[in-house]
Amino acid sequence: MAYDRELADRIREVLSGLPVREVSMFGGLTFMVNDKMTATANTAGDLMVRCDPDRIEELLDRDGAQWPSMRGRRMSKGWIVVESGRVESDEDLRSWIQEALDFNEKAAGRGR
Template identity: 65%
Template structure:
């Protein structure tokens, strides 16, 4: 996976105060999930991808250097913006976009950290179902 490692490190530092952050390979770069929601990312060209409130997109595009994000030549849904690498060269500029992304993240998550137990619960349910099937001695015959 190729992405701008310097930008990713700066994003990592900017998100260091968030309680639940996970990094995921996504959109051909490195995306940062906050509270299990995609929030911001570094792409291959050093540009910043920002998930923001769809209600703010028009104003942000008009008033800042951000553009609607595109994937494979198609405009993504409202709420996805891309900011060119040279527009986030200064920490203050990056911090602005991190804040925009975190504001929307708080709105969609209620500001509450996601529970990490979801995957564990699903695994536990599968194990319980297997045990119940094994105890009953039944097997599916495919009929």
């Protein structure tokens, strides 16, 4: 599966020290923390994060954030794609990953 290897390496660095498992899905490489989907590096260098559905409107107001779609259908609340140009800085990437980690603690899944 093709994905942006540089972005994947940067995500690995941010998540170092956490219980992470990597899985090919969503057209890229997905990082599972506590066995729950957290972030994905896709082929275009975009970042997809799982986030709090109650914060979706606020998060979509951030530059480069978009509601993702798969196979022409919009995904459910709780997912955001961030354009590659908006995660070039380590600070921006860490901010988005932290959004995902904050929700990871509340999200249902095997890691609870």
